[in-house]
Amino acid sequence: MKRWLAAAVLGLGLAGMAHAAIDTYQFRDEAERERYQQLTKELRCPKCQNQDIADSNAPIAADLRREIFRMLGENQSNQQIVDFMVDRYGDFVRYKPALSGRTWLLWFGPGLLLAGGFVVLALIVRRRRGPAGDDGTELSAAERERLAKLLNKEASHD
Amino acid sequence: MKRWIMVVPLAVFLLMAVFLYKGLFLKPDELPSAMIGKPFPAFALQTVQGDRSLTQADLLGRPSLVNVWGTWCPSCKVEHPYLNQLAGQGVVIHGVNYKDDSAAALKWLAEFHNPYQLNIADPQGTLGLDLGVYGAPETFLVDAKGIIRYKHVGVVDATVWREQLAPLYQGLVDEARP
Numbered sequence: 047m048k049r050w051l052a053a054a055v056l057g058l059g060l061a062g063m064a065h066a067a068i069d070t071y072q073f074r075d076e077a078e079r080e081r082y083q084q085l086t087k088e089l090r091c092p093k094c095q096n097q098d099i100a101d102s103n104a105p106i107a108a109d110l111r112r113e114i115f116r117m118l119g120e121n122q123s124n125q126q127i128v129d130f131m132v133d134r135y136g137d138f139v140r141y142k143p144a145l146s147g148r149t150w151l152l153w154f155g156p157g158l159l160l161a162g163g164f165v166v167l168a169l170i171v172r173r174r175r176g177p178a179g180d181d182g183t184e185l186s187a188a189e190r191e192r193l194a195k196l197l198n199k200e201a202s203h204d
Numbered sequence: 205m206k207r208w209i210m211v212v213p214l215a216v217f218l219l220m221a222v223f224l225y226k227g228l229f230l231k232p233d234e235l236p237s238a239m240i241g242k243p244f245p246a247f248a249l250q251t252v253q254g255d256r257s258l259t260q261a262d263l264l265g266r267p268s269l270v271n272v273w274g275t276w277c278p279s280c281k282v283e284h285p286y287l288n289q290l291a292g293q294g295v296v297i298h299g300v301n302y303k304d305d306s307a308a309a310l311k312w313l314a315e316f317h318n319p320y321q322l323n324i325a326d327p328q329g330t331l332g333l334d335l336g337v338y339g340a341p342e343t344f345l346v347d348a349k350g351i352i353r354y355k356h357v358g359v360v361d362a363t364v365w366r367e368q369l370a371p372l373y374q375g376l377v378d379e380a381r382p
Contacts, residue, residue, distance in 0.1 A: 092235060092336075092338035093338045093339050095232065095233065105303070106337075106338050106339070109329055109333060110333075113333065132238065133238060134238060134239070134333065134334065134335070134336035135235065135238055135336045135338065136235060136236055136237065136238035136336070137238075138235050138236075
């Protein structure tokens with residue numbers, strides 16, 4: 047019983063998350079519909095941050111979707127539409143920020159961190175191995191001679 | 205041997221502490237406005253009273269605060285008395301009634317006093333969109349030449365006025381004086 051109740055409560059939580067904004071726009075063709083979906087997924091809602099405008103129910107997101115639909119109807123390019131948004135709301139609205147002096151760390155930071163990780167890994171592996179050939183288990187000629195002597199001594203005692 | 209390696213955890217801790225400390229004072233919900241330094245967007249809208257139409261040219265001549273508000277916005281009600289007070293001190297404030305019903309706005313202005321010199325009605329939110337408004341109240345500081353110089357998102361109160369807006373506004377007033 048308790049288990050069923052828990053499942054029901056958790057299910058309710060999921061139902062809330064499955065919500066997305068629904069508009070009814072008539073597109074001229076499939077390509078325009080795809081562009082609309084791509085643009086609304088690439089642009090970030092300025093009010094409810096961390097949601098794209100396709101996903102957000104905020105009034106401002108609805109306004110921006112309407113603007114995008116209008117501009118698609120005017121045959122504007124994706125670049126023009128994104129520029130329109132950036133002019134008003136700043137780089138913040140782009141989930142794919144343009145490559146510039148301020149954003150290069152964002153673009154290349156993960157790659158740099160990965161490269162740094164490989165360098166550290168290589169250093170550790172090299173240190174563990176030590177200089178090639180000498181892993182501490184081989185005996186030098188002098189040590190071998192001493193070992194043989196010790197063994198002989200043992201044998202002669204018997 | 206290798207004493208320096210013992211310093212690494214401390215260094216990592218200090219680095220994180222610096223970033224986390226800075227994080228305490230970040231306001232991620234306040235976006236830097238893309239409009240600062242740009243001219244006030246062109247518009248042609250009616251007044252809230254509906255008696256004449258206004259354009260961006262009506263804002264020229266002297267520095268002003270342009271306050272974006274709506275009767276549906278609870279924070280706007282919070283800041284309204286302070287705007288009245290500023291208007292009483294002679295600060296030029298214009299209102300953009302954003303995505304609102306003009307009748308409700310007129311009732312509000314009659315009831316709570318009207319601090320605005322110009323009342324721009326923006327029922328469709330077109331001017332708000334061109335201004336990059338994402339939540340009322342927002343207050344723009346516009347200079348005498350119609351260039352947006354600053355934007356404050358959220359309630360304007362005595363602290364915000366004293367610490368952010370007043371020095372800039374005074375600067376613009378001095379700048380506009382020949």
